[in-house]
Amino acid sequence: xxIKVFFxxxxxxxxxxxxxxxxxxxxxxxxxxxxxxxxxxxTRLARGIRCVAITGTNGKTTSARMIxxxxxxxxxxYFANRSGANLVSGITxxxxxxxxxxxxxxxxYAIIECDEAAAKHAFGMLRPEVVxxxxxxxxxxxxxGEVTHTLANIREALHSTPDTLLCLNADCSLTxxxxxxxxNRVVWFGIEKGAAPSRPQPEISDATHxxxxxxEYAYDYITYGHLGGYRCPLCGYRRPKADYAVTDxxxxxxxxxxxxxxxxxxxxxxxxxLPALYNxxxxxxxxxxxxxxxxxxxxxxxALGRFRCGFGRMERFPLGSAGARxxxxxxxxxxxxxxxxxxxxxxxxxxxxxxxDRSADGxxxxxxxxxxxxxxxxxxxxxxxxxxxxxxxxxxxxRVKYAGVPEERTSEQRDYESLxxxxxxETRPIFLMPTYTAMLELRQVVIRHCGGAEFWE
Amino acid sequence: MELKVCHMYPDVxxxxxxxxxxxxxxxxxxxxxxxxxxVRCPIGSSASLSGFDLVFIGGGQDFEQQVLLDDLHRGKxxxxxxxxxxxxxxxxxxGGYQMLGHYYETYDGRRCDFIGAxxxxxxxxxxxxxxxxxxxxxxxxxxxxxxxxxxxxxxxxLGSGVKPLGKVLAGFGNNGEDGTEGVHYKNxxxxxxxxxxxxxxxxxxxxxxxxxxxxxxxxxxxxxxxDRAELAAHDEMCxxx
Numbered sequence: 025x026x027i028k029v030f031f032x033x034x035x036x037x038x039x040x041x042x043x044x045x046x047x048x049x050x051x052x053x054x055x056x057x058x059x060x061x062x063x064x065x066x067t068r069l070a071r072g073i074r075c076v077a078i079t080g081t082n083g084k085t086t087s088a089r090m091i092x093x094x095x096x097x098x099x100x101x102y103f104a105n106r107s108g109a110n111l112v113s114g115i116t117x118x119x120x121x122x123x124x125x126x127x128x129x130x131x132x133y134a135i136i137e138c139d140e141a142a143a144k145h146a147f148g149m150l151r152p153e154v155v156x157x158x159x160x161x162x163x164x165x166x167x168x169g170e171v172t173h174t175l176a177n178i179r180e181a182l183h184s185t186p187d188t189l190l191c192l193n194a195d196c197s198l199t200x201x202x203x204x205x206x207x208n209r210v211v212w213f214g215i216e217k218g219a220a221p222s223r224p225q226p227e228i229s230d231a232t233h234x235x236x237x238x239x240e241y242a243y244d245y246i247t248y249g250h251l252g253g254y255r256c257p258l259c260g261y262r263r264p265k266a267d268y269a270v271t272d273x274x275x276x277x278x279x280x281x282x283x284x285x286x287x288x289x290x291x292x293x294x295x296x297x298l299p300a301l302y303n304x305x306x307x308x309x310x311x312x313x314x315x316x317x318x319x320x321x322x323x324x325x326x327a328l329g330r331f332r333c334g335f336g337r338m339e340r341f342p343l344g345s346a347g348a349r350x351x352x353x354x355x356x357x358x359x360x361x362x363x364x365x366x367x368x369x370x371x372x373x374x375x376x377x378x379x380x381d382r383s384a385d386g387x388x389x390x391x392x393x394x395x396x397x398x399x400x401x402x403x404x405x406x407x408x409x410x411x412x413x414x415x416x417x418x419x420x421x422x423r424v425k426y427a428g429v430p431e432e433r434t435s436e437q438r439d440y441e442s443l444x445x446x447x448x449x450e451t452r453p454i455f456l457m458p459t460y461t462a463m464l465e466l467r468q469v470v471i472r473h474c475g476g477a478e479f480w481e
Numbered sequence: 482m483e484l485k486v487c488h489m490y491p492d493v494x495x496x497x498x499x500x501x502x503x504x505x506x507x508x509x510x511x512x513x514x515x516x517x518x519x520v521r522c523p524i525g526s527s528a529s530l531s532g533f534d535l536v537f538i539g540g541g542q543d544f545e546q547q548v549l550l551d552d553l554h555r556g557k558x559x560x561x562x563x564x565x566x567x568x569x570x571x572x573x574x575x576g577g578y579q580m581l582g583h584y585y586e587t588y589d590g591r592r593c594d595f596i597g598a599x600x601x602x603x604x605x606x607x608x609x610x611x612x613x614x615x616x617x618x619x620x621x622x623x624x625x626x627x628x629x630x631x632x633x634x635x636x637x638x639l640g641s642g643v644k645p646l647g648k649v650l651a652g653f654g655n656n657g658e659d660g661t662e663g664v665h666y667k668n669x670x671x672x673x674x675x676x677x678x679x680x681x682x683x684x685x686x687x688x689x690x691x692x693x694x695x696x697x698x699x700x701x702x703x704x705x706x707x708d709r710a711e712l713a714a715h716d717e718m719c720x721x722x
Contacts, residue, residue, distance in 0.1 A: 233545055
């Protein structure tokens with residue numbers, strides 16, 4: 025071991041200690057500074073650790089937590105970048121904290137979620153055993169550019185890891201195209217035709233034309249967005265057969281889903297402890313990744329009924345007399361899935377939408393017009409109250425006005441302290457829909473009022 | 482009164498909340514009791530623009546650009562050029578705006594022929610012009626201050642015979658150099674402003690609708706609406722810039 029590595033590790037740990045003393049997360053800075061001192065630190069620390077990496081537009085954190093539950097159920101020694109610090113610096117911080125000062129790993133496994141743009145640098149250093157790609161949707165265009173650009177980033181990232189096994193979403197024509205020109209072994213996951221009622225083609229789809237030849241796709245069925253059974257009438261590019269498939273969505277409840285999965289041909293009933301169809305995708309993707317890491321599929325499937333996600337992903341809080349759920353939204357596709365979840369609720373509820381436009385949210389808020397907030401206008405009295413908040417509350421207010429939500433049911437409350445005080449008196453279930461930086465702030469205030477874990481815990 | 486609006490290429494030009502512009506026009510017409518028919522004209526649809534009173538073209542991704550150009554060059558380009566000269570009102574945003582020009586030259590020098598309906602060209606640069614911005618429309622384009630969001634790497638230059646839509650007050654506009662934003666030629670309004678453009682700029686939306694109504698009926702009476710929410714969003718961003 026070089027002396028540089030030792031000092032980089034020492035520096036990283038010192039910065040982390042200082043951050044925690046100052047009540048900061050210290051999830052990013054330790055890794056960032058340590059990498060300055062020793063640029064190949066992550067490569068060195070990742071050697072000898074069996075890593076599963078998760079990337080894609082939506083569902084990274086939830087999929088990672090599902091995988092984590094399976095690992096912890098089996099008593100495996102692992103660590104994860106749990107706090108959403110998913111750039112190279114944040115990932116490095118986790119590796120520093122899970123190595124001794126000689127750079128020797130303290131754990132056997134790492135479960136790492138990785139930002140789509142950062143994957144290009146991170147994957148080569150991590151050399152993951154398995155990479156799970158959840159899906160690709162248009163997302164924060166000012167930051168990532170168009171979705172085919174993100175796809176190219178991930179492809180480039182995977183070029184540096186030919187030995188990695190890929191778990192790819194078969195239903196996403198963009199994600200699935202990664203398999204074509206890479207030497208990697210691939211397993212597929214997806215939701216089969218007929219498992220859930222097919223939806224009409226959305227007004228706005230992120231992948232209407234064949235990624236190979238630019239001919240318009242034909243669809244056998246659509247689960248949501250551009251996901252489903254696509255095929256290109258000209259070049260024959262089509263949804264591959266899924267090795268890990270959801271064959272039946274038996275019931276979608278407000279607190280979870282019951283589904284049947286076919287895991288490498290073996291049928292099994294699975295209960296997913298999180299509601300909404302997008303979490304069914306996360307679940308089957310996680311089972312695929314866990315199984316391919318060498319655990320048995322049964323254990324992986326069982327973990328899905330037990331795990332709790334947290335950190336703003338359908339996270340529960342004892343706020344108000346009926347409780348609250350926080351549902352992070354970042355882009356039209358994810359937002360639409362949350363809105364569809366709300367549409368299924370039968371009881372009246374209170375909705376809070378917090379829209380920020382800081383760099384981690386995307387500075388361009390035009391995406392709210394691509395999301396189907398019109399669904400809210402179909403809820404009638406079930407949407408008892410709608411509160412808009414965040415730095416761009418005024419824009420959100422215009423959006424819901426045009427979506428047809430009655431203005432007398434809409435109000436604006438920017439100060440989180442008074443917002444949470446108002447919510448404490450609510451008797452209806454509360455749903456909080458913040459963008460990323462709004463989630464971090466609002467979550468702090470909610471936790472101060474009713475308890476919960478700090479974000480790095 | 483009735484307006485028939487063509488939403489051109491909603492299948493591929495729909496990138497930056499452009500749907501909000503359609504929603505906005507629909508709502509503001511409906512509240513005034515003006516009938517409106519919005520017709521989606523995707524790739525492969527009939528080229529004819531006859532019978533339409535207004536055409537909207539949004540922005541899109543580079544990925545589908547060739548599909549789009551192939552479709553345009555199957556007759557829509559001629560139809561659009563004739564309609565523009567005939568004074569048909571157009572609102573075109575970002576990619577839809579660039580598309581009306583003669584060509585787009587990429588940063589590495591490849592030239593992509595557009596339709597040449599308006600005398601302007603766009604040249605790619607190595608920096609993207611991204612951010613909230615505002616501009617003041619020229620008096621003959623309504624004279625109002627518009628706020629929006631721009632995200633483009635192409636620098637647009639107007640020909641000598643056409644005027645800009647407005648002057649940049651904050652941000653980049655057409656090219657970040659000459660202080661112009663967008664184009665106004667006959668009844669064509671082109672701009673880089675998405676965000677989307679119309680909901681937060683109700684005065685500009687009404688100006689556009691009035692232009693279409695006047696052309697069709699010789700007059701336009703648009704009763705004032707309750708725009709408090711829209712103007713609050715407009716003014717808040719205006720003050721920040």
